[in-house]
Amino acid sequence: MTDGALVTLKDITKKYGSRAVLTDISLSIKHGECILLRGRNGSGKSTLLRIVTGLIPVTTGERLLDNSQLIIGYTPDQLPRLRLTSTEYLTHMGRISGMPAKELANRIKALHAFFNLEQSSKLKMTHFSKGMLQKVNLMQATLKTPNLLVLDEPFSGLDAESIQHLLDSLKRIKAEGTSILAAVHDPLLANQLEGRTYWIRQGKLIEEKGEQPQNSLAPHFELECILSEEELSHVSNQFPDVTWITDEHGRITFTILKNDYRDFLLEFINNDFEIISLQRKEMNA
């Protein structure tokens, strides 16, 4: 019935109120595979991840599991800075999931070593950097070695060093046989995880086909600016493949692939939108 897949979604539709965010989505996640989810802001990536984890119900369609013992680890897009040490937080989470005390303590120690956080295990998370918090987020999701790890924007807000470390950690987790489903904003990071890529466009799930291998090293651009809601909506409607994040000061950073670069810049110039910075990004494999 599930074709050997860990999780199978069949003709899923998800509505919030009367508004359909996802329509007729079918997807199967097999043992050991990595699936990357892309799409513009608000396209429904987090919604789909939560459906896969079983955190929210579907409106119509079916979510089938390979077996009832399946362990799914989930990292939401942000972990709050709690007034707990990472050990205290992970102990709390492990107890909730029913792990025996000794096994839990050993696992927490091993995870601190795996993620290179041994030095900080007694520090309150209020003092943690974003990168350290993101690691704790992953540690929480891997307390019980998961069959499937579901990640919501795991690299968001991290500096280059933390990104590289997290990438290495994810590659190791993947090599140990855990399947990964991740919403990844940055196209180059998505390429580094080497998986099947799907886009959510207008509520539909579309598999990316025929990606040229040399594109994995192609540059992309990050453009930082401040736009009104109306301007942002105008730009995002024109360029459906361009994604963006907004920081706490309202600054918007767009990620633009080479194909869109020229037209995107012309749109900015023609509309007299103000650019704060523009950077060419490239990442070595």
Ligand SMILES: Nc1ncnc2c1ncn2[C@@H]1O[C@H](COP(=O)(O)OP(=O)(O)OP(=O)(O)O)[C@@H](O)[C@H]1O
């Ligand atoms: N609980 C909810 N109730 C009502 N609407 C919701 C709810 N959660 C999400 N939405 C709406 O559903 C749409 C998809 O949201 P979702 O968070 O899944 O998108 P996303 O692709 O993850 O966005 P982003 O890249 O900005 O994180 C958005 O328009 C959002 O406002």
